[in-house]
Amino acid sequence: xxxxxxxxxxRVWHVEVEDRTSLLDCLHxxxxxxxxxxxxxxxxxxxxxxxxxxxxxxxxxxxxxQAEGHRITTIEGIAPRPGELSVVQDAFxxxxxxxxxYCTPGMVLTAEALLAxxxxxxxxxxxxxxxxxxCRCTGYGQIVEAIxxxxxxxxxxxxxxxxx
Amino acid sequence: xxxxxxxxxxxxxxxxxxxxxxxxxxxxxGRYAADLALPGTLHVVPVLSEHPAARILAIDTEAALALxxxxxxxxxxxxxxxxDPLMNGAHTPAVRRYPLAVxxxxxVGEWVAAxxxxxxxxxxxxxxxxxxxxxxTPFVLDGEAAMRSDAPLVHPEHGTNVLLDRRFxxxxxxxxxxxxxxxLAYRVAWGRxxxxxxxxxxxxxxxxEAQETLDVWASIQMPxxxxxxxxxxxxxGNAVRVHYDVDVGGSYGVKRGIKHAVLAGFLARHLxxxxxxxEDRLENMTGGDMQGxxxxxxxxxxxxxxxxxxxxxxxxxxxxxxxxxxxxxxxxKPIGAIxxxxxxxxxxYHALAVVxxxxxxxxxxxxxxxxxNYAIETGIDRVAAFLGLDRIEVRRRNFxxxxxxxxxxxxxxxxxxxDYHGLLDKVLxxxxxxxxxxxxxxxxxxxxxxxxxxxxCLEPSGGNSAFxxxxxxxxxxxxxxxxxxxxVDALGAVTxxxxxxxxxxxxxxxxxxxxxxxxxxxxxxxRIVRPDSLAALPSNSPVGSRMxxxxxxxxxxxxxxxxxxxxxxxxxxxxxxxxxLRYREGTISAPDxxxxxxxxxVTIAHREFFRMPPEMEPGLxxxxxxxxxxxGALPVDGRVQMYPCHxxxxxxxxxxxxxxxxxxxxxxxxxxxxxxxxISPDVVRGMTLGGIAHGIGAxxxxxxxxxxxxxxxxxxxxxxxxxxxxxxxxxxEIVHQTTPSPLTVFGQKGSGExxxxxxxxxxxxxxxxxxxxxxxxxxxxxxxxxxxxxLIAAAKTTTEK
Ligand code: FES
Ligand code: FES
Numbered sequence: 001x002x003x004x005x006x007x008x009x010x011r012v013w014h015v016e017v018e019d020r021t022s023l024l025d026c027l028h029x030x031x032x033x034x035x036x037x038x039x040x041x042x043x044x045x046x047x048x049x050x051x052x053x054x055x056x057x058x059x060x061x062x063x064x065x066q067a068e069g070h071r072i073t074t075i076e077g078i079a080p081r082p083g084e085l086s087v088v089q090d091a092f093x094x095x096x097x098x099x100x101x102y103c104t105p106g107m108v109l110t111a112e113a114l115l116a117x118x119x120x121x122x123x124x125x126x127x128x129x130x131x132x133x134x135c136r137c138t139g140y141g142q143i144v145e146a147i148x149x150x151x152x153x154x155x156x157x158x159x160x161x162x163x164x
Numbered sequence: 165x166x167x168x169x170x171x172x173x174x175x176x177x178x179x180x181x182x183x184x185x186x187x188x189x190x191x192x193x194g195r196y197a198a199d200l201a202l203p204g205t206l207h208v209v210p211v212l213s214e215h216p217a218a219r220i221l222a223i224d225t226e227a228a229l230a231l232x233x234x235x236x237x238x239x240x241x242x243x244x245x246x247x248d249p250l251m252n253g254a255h256t257p258a259v260r261r262y263p264l265a266v267x268x269x270x271x272v273g274e275w276v277a278a279x280x281x282x283x284x285x286x287x288x289x290x291x292x293x294x295x296x297x298x299x300x301t302p303f304v305l306d307g308e309a310a311m312r313s314d315a316p317l318v319h320p321e322h323g324t325n326v327l328l329d330r331r332f333x334x335x336x337x338x339x340x341x342x343x344x345x346x347x348l349a350y351r352v353a354w355g356r357x358x359x360x361x362x363x364x365x366x367x368x369x370x371x372x373e374a375q376e377t378l379d380v381w382a383s384i385q386m387p388x389x390x391x392x393x394x395x396x397x398x399x400x401g402n403a404v405r406v407h408y409d410v411d412v413g414g415s416y417g418v419k420r421g422i423k424h425a426v427l428a429g430f431l432a433r434h435l436x437x438x439x440x441x442x443e444d445r446l447e448n449m450t451g452g453d454m455q456g457x458x459x460x461x462x463x464x465x466x467x468x469x470x471x472x473x474x475x476x477x478x479x480x481x482x483x484x485x486x487x488x489x490x491x492x493x494x495x496x497k498p499i500g501a502i503x504x505x506x507x508x509x510x511x512x513y514h515a516l517a518v519v520x521x522x523x524x525x526x527x528x529x530x531x532x533x534x535x536x537n538y539a540i541e542t543g544i545d546r547v548a549a550f551l552g553l554d555r556i557e558v559r560r561r562n563f564x565x566x567x568x569x570x571x572x573x574x575x576x577x578x579x580x581x582x583d584y585h586g587l588l589d590k591v592l593x594x595x596x597x598x599x600x601x602x603x604x605x606x607x608x609x610x611x612x613x614x615x616x617x618x619x620x621c622l623e624p625s626g627g628n629s630a631f632x633x634x635x636x637x638x639x640x641x642x643x644x645x646x647x648x649x650x651x652v653d654a655l656g657a658v659t660x661x662x663x664x665x666x667x668x669x670x671x672x673x674x675x676x677x678x679x680x681x682x683x684x685x686x687x688x689x690x691r692i693v694r695p696d697s698l699a700a701l702p703s704n705s706p707v708g709s710r711m712x713x714x715x716x717x718x719x720x721x722x723x724x725x726x727x728x729x730x731x732x733x734x735x736x737x738x739x740x741x742x743x744x745l746r747y748r749e750g751t752i753s754a755p756d757x758x759x760x761x762x763x764x765x766v767t768i769a770h771r772e773f774f775r776m777p778p779e780m781e782p783g784l785x786x787x788x789x790x791x792x793x794x795x796g797a798l799p800v801d802g803r804v805q806m807y808p809c810h811x812x813x814x815x816x817x818x819x820x821x822x823x824x825x826x827x828x829x830x831x832x833x834x835x836x837x838x839x840x841x842x843i844s845p846d847v848v849r850g851m852t853l854g855g856i857a858h859g860i861g862a863x864x865x866x867x868x869x870x871x872x873x874x875x876x877x878x879x880x881x882x883x884x885x886x887x888x889x890x891x892x893x894x895x896x897e898i899v900h901q902t903t904p905s906p907l908t909v910f911g912q913k914g915s916g917e918x919x920x921x922x923x924x925x926x927x928x929x930x931x932x933x934x935x936x937x938x939x940x941x942x943x944x945x946x947x948x949x950x951x952x953x954x955l956i957a958a959a960k961t962t963t964e965k
Contacts, residue, residue: 091181096847134362141850
């Protein structure tokens, strides 16, 4: 077992895990942040996506130990305040960009990262951004719409690029 | 007594509204089975068979048990001695299935033993130390080969590899074949794909020593799940408590999980600790027992010179893999739409289910209807080609006409309603706007192969169990009810129940909207809860596109009873006949202007019993158990009313393919869709788009392939079993039409399988239209780029010679 000190969602967590523990298992099982889901555990589906220093990363392909010294954001850390939704989360509700919700945290985080660097993505850019996140339920149509809607709304309310 | 039907305008039904489920999912607060962390939970991993067929000579568990943290290793022999076999669908008592293999293995990935440890990682380490001595035996993978007399038997005690062999003749098939001007015969094959949800199967079981109950939290979509666990574990039904308030991370049919739950339940009881089994992806793809239909169709059509199809003979051979639960029934459901949307007068149907040494098949979206639709649609295109007619015109000539509904098909089902010609015209107008036909010519002019695909098909919905007694005379089940209870508390808030899990179908929204429509209060004011199975009313599960009809029907039934009770209370209190009262948004008023508001009525019911009508129960609660609206008669002469409602979809797709690469690209996609009165437009749209994406996978990408030489599966991860990504799914235009069902309260039909049922057929049709100039065609799904480019290259060589 190794003692780790991880910065997750703006908070410092002290946790003891086996060296071989993936970041995904550490977040989900040790920290109880169950919004990060396991889909394939071999880096294809993107359901385990988290943000590492703001960039989307597959938590199943990283060891928890490798995440020390980095800023981790999970779906639980996206809403501006408890009880509120981020613009992206709200847009996903508006277009019903999900069914079972299993891929949703990964999709939302990927979309947050896209809009942080590209405030006005084209349809093709949205598709390219989410092409590493599988969704078996929706056929992606309402997800693409949600991200386009979120981009438009963020531009409208003038959210600075660079968040989250 | 039939309840009155409502035909709009509606307050809430059919209006866009945010779904109550979505909020918890976007904040990461969905509660999936793997999220449950009970203190002291043990983890179980299965030991997987490495052989497609082998005798198990010995299992040495010593080294595994010696590893610190390992609690138990269970073998198949030990488990089989303590439980009863899992349920079979077909009447095949000698085909016995247990969670762990007993004496012999029948496919690669089959569970041979189960290792239980303090963590999943330790259990995996210990699994490597379990030594199984196998003696490999001959195996058979192919369905046709499995039927030959020299084929190795998958279940020697059963005496044959054939599980189901049923012939039906509905109408004067032979006469019509004689009489018709033309005949043609063809073969098509639907590859072994499945729904492959992103969440694997997960279950936690806990034995409560004090209560003597087994608690189960599982990622399931399974009718009679608690009964099946109780039966296998030899427990009374009321000792198994299945928790339905678990979010299921996708299912689309396959999340049955009986063997998983029985194994975890057994271990939980015997180890006196919570036990959890969460498959990893490899376990899921091999031993998860969730592969879909692999089907070969031999079809003959008899038709006249005007393209009217008179009769059909169809033989469907399904390779169900090593064991069969409900899978042979997937040959049964399509009997309820065996003629598609066409006026085919007579049909002979030969349904064959055979076992092989592949992973077992499970129910997949559409329950066998999508492959059957592909077989029928291929025939329509072939008739057109044979007669040199337009494929759309051939469909137009054969469609059942709007005025012919309700329409009785030869196999005994009455289609409820439809307007196929109307939707076809709408789709063609949209195609014109989208310039699809001209675009095909432009692509061809640029040297690409380009084709347009068409498929028109039905989505039977409202799932009853009529195929069970039809295919198995020992099974006389003719009801698959759903239930709902509506309660108003003493403060006036409304809570309603549903009694199954959901896998993304937004059932909570459905129940709330249905009740809101009847009680005329906003759906947001209604809370939906899911009691566990011991507190549940009789219910089944969201299979067979049934919940809008069945759960919606139950919710309306309960809400109406509640409203009637409110009216009766008001009639008594105001001393006015019930018929003279007016109910509006929860307030009941008399003709003279006196009124009782919602809270007045609630207060009478909950507190002021002296104001209640005599003999009436206090409180406000009502429940309804809803039967499929077409009733539940047993089959007569091989004919039965299958599902009650019939949604219709018509796909039009433009495909382009580079002759060298052979990779089909979907350039335009149009679908006309009619599922009667829509309840939640965003839900129906999502189902349709998702269904099409799934159909694209079945047509072009997905297959559980096997190495014929070794029997090893070759698609065991997401790197070799390809799910469509956002790049493979084009923008899709949906053209709506609403033809209400005369059988349902709001006129709704089902939509849970929409899009999937015709997408693969349409894409195959488009590819074949693209290949037509080369006089080649492809009749096997999935259509692989390698097969296509070989075909194109061969065609070119022939023409150049
Ligand atoms: S679980 Fe990490 S990519 Fe699939
Ligand atoms: S919403 Fe179910 S997988 Fe995307």
